[in-house]
Amino acid sequence: MAAPASAVTIRRAAEILGEDEELLWDMATDMQPEHGCLWIYDIDDQQIVAFTHEGMEYLREMLLEYTRNRSSPRP
Numbered sequence: 001m002a003a004p005a006s007a008v009t010i011r012r013a014a015e016i017l018g019e020d021e022e023l024l025w026d027m028a029t030d031m032q033p034e035h036g037c038l039w040i041y042d043i044d045d046q047q048i049v050a051f052t053h054e055g056m057e058y059l060r061e062m063l064l065e066y067t068r069n070r071s072s073p074r075p
Helices: 010-017 021-028 053-071
Strands: 037-041 047-051
Touching: 010 021, 010 047, 010 053, 021 047, 021 053, 037 053, 047 053
Parallel strands: none
Antiparallel strands: 037 047
16 A cells, blocks of 8 residues: 555644544544554644544544434433
């Protein structure tokens, strides 16, 4: 499999998905590089999370599960 050629920042992912960036940060903590989640390191110890195409698909799946769990009645 070829290495990803591009990725979107977590801020852009939130915009694309119409979701809250903080929610995506929570979800990203459980993601690994094989899920399409990358850490981008900048100067002055700045860091940001970015997602490949596969990472965006993984987030969509996680969001569906999150929505299902939120809307299910609690016992």
